[in-house]
Amino acid sequence: MGEIPVIHCRNLTKKFGPKTVLNNVSFEVYPGIIGLLGPNGAGKSTLIKLILGLDNPTSGDISLFGKTKVELAKIGFMPEAKAIIPSMKGYEFVAYAGELDGLKRTDALRRSHEILDCLGMGESRYRKLGEYSTGMIQKVKLAQALVHDPDLLILDEPTAGLDPPARNQMLDYLTYFARQQGKSIVLSTHLLGDVQTVCDQVVVLNFGVCLASCSLEQLVGNKSDSYLIEVAGNQIDVIAALGEKCLSAQDMGGFTKVFVRCGSSAEINRITSLVLSFGGVIKKFVPLEGNLDDAFFALLDKQRLAGN
Amino acid sequence: MAVNSLNSFLEYRPWNGLRNPAWMGAFAIMRESLKLIFTRKVFWVVFSLAVLNFLLYFFGQYLFFWVADQQPDGLVRVGGFGRANQNDMMQFLRSVLKMDGSPETFRNFINLQSRGIIVLLVLAGASLLGEDLNQGSLIFYQSKSGGMKNYIGGKFLAASFLVHLFATIPALFLFLEICFIDTWTYLLYNPRLLLGIIGYGFVINLGLVSLLFATVGFFRSTIGLIMCWAGVFFLLPSLCAIMIDRLRLNPVLRILDFWYCVERLGEKCLGASPTLLPGQTDQALNPWFAVASLGFVFTVTSILTMRIYFKQGIES
Numbered sequence: 001m002g003e004i005p006v007i008h009c010r011n012l013t014k015k016f017g018p019k020t021v022l023n024n025v026s027f028e029v030y031p032g033i034i035g036l037l038g039p040n041g042a043g044k045s046t047l048i049k050l051i052l053g054l055d056n057p058t059s060g061d062i063s064l065f066g067k068t069k070v071e072l073a074k075i076g077f078m079p080e081a082k083a084i085i086p087s088m089k090g091y092e093f094v095a096y097a098g099e100l101d102g103l104k105r106t107d108a109l110r111r112s113h114e115i116l117d118c119l120g121m122g123e124s125r126y127r128k129l130g131e132y133s134t135g136m137i138q139k140v141k142l143a144q145a146l147v148h149d150p151d152l153l154i155l156d157e158p159t160a161g162l163d164p165p166a167r168n169q170m171l172d173y174l175t176y177f178a179r180q181q182g183k184s185i186v187l188s189t190h191l192l193g194d195v196q197t198v199c200d201q202v203v204v205l206n207f208g209v210c211l212a213s214c215s216l217e218q219l220v221g222n223k224s225d226s227y228l229i230e231v232a233g234n235q236i237d238v239i240a241a242l243g244e245k246c247l248s249a250q251d252m253g254g255f256t257k258v259f260v261r262c263g264s265s266a267e268i269n270r271i272t273s274l275v276l277s278f279g280g281v282i283k284k285f286v287p288l289e290g291n292l293d294d295a296f297f298a299l300l301d302k303q304r305l306a307g308n
Numbered sequence: 309m310a311v312n313s314l315n316s317f318l319e320y321r322p323w324n325g326l327r328n329p330a331w332m333g334a335f336a337i338m339r340e341s342l343k344l345i346f347t348r349k350v351f352w353v354v355f356s357l358a359v360l361n362f363l364l365y366f367f368g369q370y371l372f373f374w375v376a377d378q379q380p381d382g383l384v385r386v387g388g389f390g391r392a393n394q395n396d397m398m399q400f401l402r403s404v405l406k407m408d409g410s411p412e413t414f415r416n417f418i419n420l421q422s423r424g425i426i427v428l429l430v431l432a433g434a435s436l437l438g439e440d441l442n443q444g445s446l447i448f449y450q451s452k453s454g455g456m457k458n459y460i461g462g463k464f465l466a467a468s469f470l471v472h473l474f475a476t477i478p479a480l481f482l483f484l485e486i487c488f489i490d491t492w493t494y495l496l497y498n499p500r501l502l503l504g505i506i507g508y509g510f511v512i513n514l515g516l517v518s519l520l521f522a523t524v525g526f527f528r529s530t531i532g533l534i535m536c537w538a539g540v541f542f543l544l545p546s547l548c549a550i551m552i553d554r555l556r557l558n559p560v561l562r563i564l565d566f567w568y569c570v571e572r573l574g575e576k577c578l579g580a581s582p583t584l585l586p587g588q589t590d591q592a593l594n595p596w597f598a599v600a601s602l603g604f605v606f607t608v609t610s611i612l613t614m615r616i617y618f619k620q621g622i623e624s
Contacts, residue, residue, distance in 0.1 A: 077451035081444030100452035102327030
């Protein structure tokens with residue numbers, strides 16, 4: 001990745017009194033969509049505030065696009081809190097945000113309408129924010145973060161409280177702005193599924209410690225030798241016959257999910273024959289994809305065990 | 309879903325126009341804050357009362373100068389109500405109503421208008437500032453180019469505009485009215501009065517707005533503000549009256565009465581004779597004590613404002 005890192009944290013520590021919220025956090029992330037993961041109290045929000053320059057680190061430093069001085073005009077921030085003015089209309093709020101980011105009034109209004117068009121807000125932009133649904137508020141919050149055309153978008157829980165279609169739409173927007181408009185996006189969320197859907201890189205924090213900072217692929221790991229077979233029929237004998245090839249099995253009522261390891265296509269054929277010969281019926285035989293949930297919890301467990 | 313809905317996007321357009329300096333954002337905050345206040349009914353009610361008071365003084369002064377132009381000791385026709393002695397009318401307008409263009413005229417006028425400002429700030433202060441604290445909007449302002457400085461500056465400008473709209477600007481109109489209906493020599497002979505009006509306006513501005521910031525930071529709701537300001541504007545004066553007038557304690561304790569100190573400073577700015585409160589037995593407070601009291605209040609409220617608003621923004 002020979003590019004300038006979007007965010008480069010070096011030995012970042014933040015203490016509030018005796019409590020250490022971030023402990024010697026170091027990582028660098030590159031243009032793309034970056035997932036910032038961690039359970040509650042992991043230090044994600046503190047890290048975001050340090051990136052935005054709203055608070056100063058106790059020690060260590062951060063550079064954005066290679067510069068240690070934070071230029072807020074280059075950053076668009078979508079807070080987790082509602083952070084709206086209920087009596088304002090949607091387009092007014094976005095234009096207002098643009099003005100606060102240095103746009104002239106007329107430019108801000110024009111940009112506001114453009115962005116809201118882009119996000120499919122239609123006529124609802126003329127309604128007061130107090131009358132908006134959660135999905136619409138999230139869109140307006142995204143619009144206000146984009147109105148001044150920032151290079152880096154920092155989104156704190158952008159899909160929180162959204163129903164599945166609205167969530168998918170929000171993730172589509174993020175993909176669009178990152179892939180087609182070249183924005184770098186930091187996505188702070190609890191929803192591992194969101195990260196797995198759109199992110200290229202991940203930073204995992206827990207108890208103020210950076211557990212991982214790498215590409216999503218690296219974190220999830222290559223599991224191309226693992227497969228899932230759904231077996232009906234004589235399931236008990238099949239599992240016994242598979243022996244050590246069977247990694248684990250889950251009884252699903254009418255069928256059993258069997259996770260197996262096969263090194264080659266010859267081995268796949270052999271397992272297929274074995275299942276059939278013991279009276280099993282194969283409903284599904286698919287490669288097992290890497291799972292972010294497993295990788296994430298494995299990291300947390302590893303940290304817990306290391307602590308113990 | 310994930311791919312298909314992309315087709316419905318209108319194209320996003322990058323933007324490379326010129327930007328205003330970051331501090332200009334404060335004016336946008338001021339504008340939107342004022343719009344918020346102007347949509348409140350309470351503003352228009354209080355504003356109407358303030359306009360009525362202004363008209364009372366405007367025509368009162370006009371009447372005074374008109375009567376002064378009539379034959380000395382002659383009878384002046386008072387509408388359809390009969391005739392009054394010119395001297396008596398002058399005396400009434402000068403001594404009782406104090407509508408003669410003297411420093412006391414402006415002191416009384418600004419003091420009355422200030423009551424309206426206090427009511428307005430108490431009832432609409434929570435909309436001006438408290439909503440942002442309740443909605444967690446401070447982080448929104450903090451993440452913008454001007455940051456929290458713009459927010460505090462913009463809100464301060466908005467509240468200050470209200471103070472001057474109610475007190476300073478109409479008082480300046482009254483001053484100009486005398487220049488027009490009497491002679492412009494009034495301006496030459498009373499430059500201190502002109503500066504005093506502006507000065508008193510700024511004293512009220514600093515006092516009330518800094519108090520508003522700090523108290524909204526604590527209470528956030530209108531009910532909380534009403535209780536707190538009732539304490540400052542009713543309880544403290546009563547407490548001072550009991551301590552000084554009844555218990556005969558040191559009159560310097562009057563510095564605890566915030567509003568009395570503001571009025572004393574205003575009198576000093578305008579050069580008006582000091583007024584004694586009903587039942588007040590001591591001399592009027594030395595203006596330097598009033599300065600010290602207001603300086604203390606301003607310092608404490610400013611520190612509280614910085615701590616509350618910056619901390620709240622970071623924590624939200």
